[in-house]
Amino acid sequence: MSDATMATTGSTVDYSGLIPNNIDLNSDARVRKALETWHPGYIDWWKQMGPDGFQSNPVYLRTAIGVDPDGWAKFGYVRMPEYKWGILLAPPVEGRTIPFGAHKGESAWQEVPGECRAMLRRLIVIQGDTEPASVEQQRHLGRTAPSLYDMRNLFQVNVEEGRHLWAMVYLLQKYFGRDGREEAEELLRRRSGDADSPRMLGAFNEATPDWLSFFMFTTFTDRDGKMQLEALAQSGFDPLSRTCRFMLTEEAHHMFVGVTGVGRVVEATCKAMRTAGIDDPTDIERVRALGVIDLPTIQKKVNLHFSLTLDLFGNEISTNAANAFNASLKGRFREDKLADDHVLTGATYPVLRLQDNMIVRQDVPALNALNMRLRDDFITDAAGGVQRWNRIIDAAGVPFRLLLPHVAFHRHIGEFASVHADPDGKLLDAATWQKRRDEYLPSAADGVFIESLMRPVYEPGTFAPWIAPPKTGIDGQPGDFEYVKLHD
Ligand code: BYC
Numbered sequence: 500m501s502d503a504t505m506a507t508t509g510s511t512v513d514y515s516g517l518i519p520n521n522i523d524l525n526s527d528a529r530v531r532k533a534l535e536t537w538h539p540g541y542i543d544w545w546k547q548m549g550p551d552g553f554q555s556n557p558v559y560l561r562t563a564i565g566v567d568p569d570g571w572a573k574f575g576y577v578r579m580p581e582y583k584w585g586i587l588l589a590p591p592v593e594g595r596t597i598p599f600g601a602h603k604g605e606s607a608w609q610e611v612p613g614e615c616r617a618m619l620r621r622l623i624v625i626q627g628d629t630e631p632a633s634v635e636q637q638r639h640l641g642r643t644a645p646s647l648y649d650m651r652n653l654f655q656v657n658v659e660e661g662r663h664l665w666a667m668v669y670l671l672q673k674y675f676g677r678d679g680r681e682e683a684e685e686l687l688r689r690r691s692g693d694a695d696s697p698r699m700l701g702a703f704n705e706a707t708p709d710w711l712s713f714f715m716f717t718t719f720t721d722r723d724g725k726m727q728l729e730a731l732a733q734s735g736f737d738p739l740s741r742t743c744r745f746m747l748t749e750e751a752h753h754m755f756v757g758v759t760g761v762g763r764v765v766e767a768t769c770k771a772m773r774t775a776g777i778d779d780p781t782d783i784e785r786v787r788a789l790g791v792i793d794l795p796t797i798q799k800k801v802n803l804h805f806s807l808t809l810d811l812f813g814n815e816i817s818t819n820a821a822n823a824f825n826a827s828l829k830g831r832f833r834e835d836k837l838a839d840d841h842v843l844t845g846a847t848y849p850v851l852r853l854q855d856n857m858i859v860r861q862d863v864p865a866l867n868a869l870n871m872r873l874r875d876d877f878i879t880d881a882a883g884g885v886q887r888w889n890r891i892i893d894a895a896g897v898p899f900r901l902l903l904p905h906v907a908f909h910r911h912i913g914e915f916a917s918v919h920a921d922p923d924g925k926l927l928d929a930a931t932w933q934k935r936r937d938e939y940l941p942s943a944a945d946g947v948f949i950e951s952l953m954r955p956v957y958e959p960g961t962f963a964p965w966i967a968p969p970k971t972g973i974d975g976q977p978g979d980f981e982y983v984k985l986h987d
Contacts, residue, residue, distance in 0.1 A: 519585030533672040557984040574974040586669040589744035597735035599841040600827030607737040627667030632703035635691035643953035645963035651982035702807040715804035717757030733830030758884040766967040769895035780899040806909035812874040820869040832876040
């Protein structure tokens with residue numbers, strides 16, 4: 500089949516125009532023009548805010564070429580500005596009905612219902628805003644990549660977040676007219692961490708100063724992405740559902756990069772400790788002298804990134820979430836696999852709340868607790884990654900366990916934003932928190948130490964000493980494969 504394959508079937512991608520797509524963009528002149536008008540701004544943004552350097556180096560990237568689960572991607576060397584960002588929607592499910600909310604059982608909508616236009620636009624804009632934000636947060640990391648393998652994974656994540664932005668902008672341009680066009684412009688205007696024009700959600704304005712942060716971010720924050728996309732994939736608005744379903748295909752690799760990345764850091768630390776005969780994981784100075792990151796500092800990074808990510812689920816009690824569910828716009832995690840009435844009138848859900856300065860479990864109306872339900876599903880999912888890390892520690896015979904902190908720890912959104920708690924959930928007064936903060940979260944000195952390890956390693960098959968090599972290569976490539984060609 501030629502590059503300009505039939506797009507109408509939705510199973511292959513049309514590369515013949517400026518905007519690769521599987522949505523038959525050629526037959527929709529208005530949207531095609533809108534996207535072609537938006538394209539130069541996107542490229543400018545990518546050049547300004549995308550990866551710092553390496554733009555002209557061939558990178559061994561995966562590009563989506565279709566939406567067939569058995570063969571949706573191809574691997575090959577691509578210069579990042581030539582990566583085919585495009586719009587891909589998962590194939591329509593024939594006869595799909597809305598699985599939840601007031602419209603449960605109706606045929607999924609192909610157009611935006613007038614009464615929920617503003618709510619839907621807000622959900623799409625928030626989702627869209629996170630995608631460029633993460634690219635901005637990670638833009639300096641190529642300069643300190645611990646290997647070409649890791650550098651390639653970073654760039655893979657970056658180009659796919661760029662593609663996810665395209666996917667959201669398509670929805671805005673196609674279904675929201677002038678408002679959508681304005682929102683699409685704003686998505687290119689806001690900047691992560693900018694004092695005047697920050698990204699919309701807190702965690703996306705934090706710095707990602709080093710590779711351990713990147714691996715934690717892709718473990719935890721990308722996993723919020725997975726949960727939110729799973730919830731939006733249930734939407735009664737079918738184009739959103741189809742877009743999110745395809746984004747989820749790519750998202751799995753991002754979390755793989757995170758979980759295996761932290762696992763490899765843990766492995767290098769444990770191995771160096773064993774070789775040096777260090778039995779006490781809290782003997783930080785001796786462990787650091789080996790040129791690896793001590794386990795207590797890794798725990799602090801877990802504490803930081805997990806707590807920042809919990810904030811992304813919003814408030815414990817949320818009428819926004821109830822309204823979006825009632826309106827059949829945003830469901831629960833894998834709603835269609837759940838066995839209840841999918842309407843939730845009269846149902847309750849247990850939520851941890853703050854009462855008289857104590858943390859108590861309270862049954863609240865399930866509709867108002869949807870953010871917490873999604874967050875609980877996230878915590879279960881995230882615990883799997885931590886278990887993998889602990890298996891590596893156990894196998895090395897090191898007496899240490901990484902743990903997820905309590906949900907009240909280090910929060911900026913919701914009930915617990917007004918109090919201080921330690922990682923076990925014990926409430927602390929402000930003075931104690933100040934005194935002990937650096938025991939729980941990375942301190943400035945921890946940052947300086949980690950930064951001292953961030954030296955680039957650009958020889959194929961070679962890895963910085965603080966991270967173990969991966970078990971297998973990307974796309975089955977051998978250990979010394981040149982994932983990024985730096986001297987082309
Ligand atoms: N920061 O009723 P509430 C991803 C605001 S990540 C700042 O609890 P709701 C990715 C909230 O907007 C997934 N503000 O809110 C990962 C609201 O403001 P307004 C991104 C916050 O709506 C890695 C007010 O507080 N997608 O894809 O129930 C790399 C009241 O709160 C925050 C989505 O999140 C915060 N953390 O819940 C790349 C899906 N939390 O409107 C990509 C779409 C709350 O009253 N978003 N507020 O002025 C949503 O579903 C919901 O909007 C939220 C918030 C879950 C974010």
